[in-house]
Amino acid sequence: MPLSGELDDLLEQLANQLDALTTEAPLAALKAVAALERITGRVGREATLAAEADEMFWEVIGKALGLTEKDARLRLTHCSLGR
Template sequence: MLVEWDWWTVDFGYAHAGAVGVLVGGSEPGPAYCDVGSGPHVPSTTHWSAYDGRAGRPRAEALRAVCACGWRSAAQYPLDWDTIGDQPLYEADVDLSGPLADWTAHLSVVRDAAVPLPEPLAALLVEMAGQLTATAADAPLAAMRAAGVLERIAARVGRETAGALCDDGMPAEAVATALGTTRSKALVLLLNAQDR
């Protein structure tokens, strides 16, 4: 199944990737299948635009924001099928600003609960991202090398700090909240640190 996230941030990556979700009969439908002819593999997707009632797929009644962490917006945005008509949803002029605003508000809650980065470190990360982007345009191999160095630094520091958190007995839920990630990702970090 193809999961297509509409939004994500550098801060939280795909742990809090957001998308426009659909509701059919008041609940989220399963994946929409795409008929591509004969064969054993039938592709599917959960992208909102596939739920237009065409080719036997369910027809969305409303949209709402969803997040990879499992959060679902309480707000629902009904689709006006009289205006949309028979055109596919991906061609219709559907206003997605409501779901985007709801997901952004969800991220604000996640960001407020996460441990803040010290200002000098946050500024250094912004500067480093700018330098890497500029280097990628001028000297792509140098940028790749720098990215590799950063990966190794991050992996080493991550193992060391996760090990310290394990030694302190910090629960995965607390780590997840502090990092702005999911419990399962925090648990993987802590378990990997125990294997060091």
């Protein structure tokens, strides 16, 4: 499943800014990474619960994520556990 152009652009901008921070202000980069980990953990758990509530087939989930069914199960398990 492709991301919207706007979200894809935003993620690219974020990656570029974080890359620049790693040399210019490494502690700021680490602080940003910690914030992103909290955000992605929360959103991952919520998205996993929503996908499970919708009773999506693993084949569909895997295809949307560009993964095999087995890898999709692993990804969602990690997300649900907050890893």
